[in-house]
Amino acid sequence: MTHPGKHETVAVHPLVSPWGRFGLYSFFIDAPEPAVVDTGIATSPAKGMAPALEAIGHRIEDVRWILLTHGHIDHIGGAFALWERTGRRARVVIHEADAPLLRSRRAHVDEYLSGRGRYLADPDGEANVSAATRAVISGEMEPHVLVRGGETLSLGGDVTVSVHAIPGHTPGSVAYSVEGQRSVFVGDAVQVHGAANGFPGYTDPAAYRSSLVRLRDEIRPHHLYLGHPYRRADGTPYGVELDAAQAHEALTQSLAAEERVAAAARTCLAAGHRETDSPYSPFAAVADAVGYTGDPTLEPSPFFTSMHGYREQSDRNA
Template sequence: MTHEVTIHPLVSPWGRFGLYSFFIDAPEPAVVDTGIASSPAEGMAPALEKLGRSIEEVRWILLTHGHIDHLGGAHALWELTGRRAQVVIHEADAHLLRSRRAHVENYVAVRRQYLRDPNGVAEQTATAQAVISGELEPTVLVRGGETLSLGGDVTVSVHHIPGHTAGSVAYVVDGQRSVFVGDAVQVHGAANGFPGYEDPDAYRASLTYLRDEIRPRHLYLGHPYRNADGKPFGVELDTEDSHRALQESLGLEERIAAAAHRHLRDGLRETDSVYSPFEPVADELGYTGDPTLEPSPFFTTLHGYRTRFAAGR
């Protein structure tokens, strides 16, 4: 690259929260992540107009992973580009773009056994119907290692960074080390105060890879994740904050792993606690947040350690 491309955050409303996408102002413009069904029309389009750009110009839709608040708006955005944009996702998360039902099945496979909400499946089904704009076959399936040309001399390299989900990826604007990671760097979690990842081993390895190999100059997060004091980092991190976010993510994962292994070894007991059967882990970590707050990162993460322990890893 001979010059740095400009990157703009695009914030879309969702209740009391904002959902973050990013516009890469390249010759073939790209949007990283798409929020939910309403995000392209209500958030992205007006934000791009203020920049003197049009949503119809977007030629790449780069999805960091398959959760609804990142791909829910993909079909709507694709339609607004005149169906000209290429939609990119890792093959391991592609089923979540192709099928609303896949999101419900993810809930049933893990979270339902801990949340025990008799209305949970119906609520998940309704949510998927409401916030996923449409089922969509991806244009480009990636595994990691690919290079995407955004026109001119602008290229983006794809790096597989599983852990948060099996198909999480980082998109790196080559030559300027601007790195988009979606939710793959959780630090101390978002408003729920607990980091969420499906596979602890993969999460740790991906954080180490980002810190030691990618070494972001600019790190773009999917949400304003919190530091140890509960203060948000924001979503656009410079080199120093990038390194700190990665270090704190690794440090907290180490603490959670130690507590989880200790109590898994001693055996889990069902209790009346909202944290059951992981109440001793929550106590040791001093976690007092609401573990039922969807997408329930406390249970998703602890289930990952439980699965690993059961497999003897």
């Protein structure tokens, strides 16, 4: 088998794992030291990755790098299980800001309580999130490589991957770019108009916007790999593999969506905190302004995640 050299393209293969009615996406980088970007949930390595890799002539046991774009459960849940399948030989990489979510199931519960959980008024919310972490996170573990952005990882031979910090969706969201071909993996850091939930989710709006600008104007992907099939303004989904033109469109639309939500959030917050019977309370005015009619209680509740981010941003600027 030949491996990519300086003038050869490194092949990327999407690996889809089942999760209820959804598919979870990981990506296999066919390098001399093979890598998997994101790991789905606990069952993903066995039910999705292993058979998908076998179908293209690879073995899950040969994976040597596990590159995590951020710490949410549907991206890190299978990390421990995948690491085990490699004989504990793969190196697990994550940004230091999201590393607590890999080390501890409890960190996910604390994140819920400090953010969106404040608005959901669900007495069973903490218990439900705790149960979800037990069900879908295969194990708590210490990462092998902590990154902050600016690092270069060698995947063997002439294949290198650069790491870019793109916070906003989470504090530790990163992009991995295969150097020489600008194949860029961003996880959930490019939300466009949201996925099936119909609303973009991010914890820090200002950082999210800055990261989108950096991706579009500086990193400029030739191939952009998304964590989910995010949607255009008309509701039609992108795939998870975008070419250069689609990537530019998705990034531009993401910026437009954030600007629209930000304008509504500023107006709502300026009017003061108003609790109502609306399921969108205290941000019902935002839902009205942007025409959002989805269920804001569905986890991971991007509506309240983003609204809490705008509220914190407003408080910092006050």
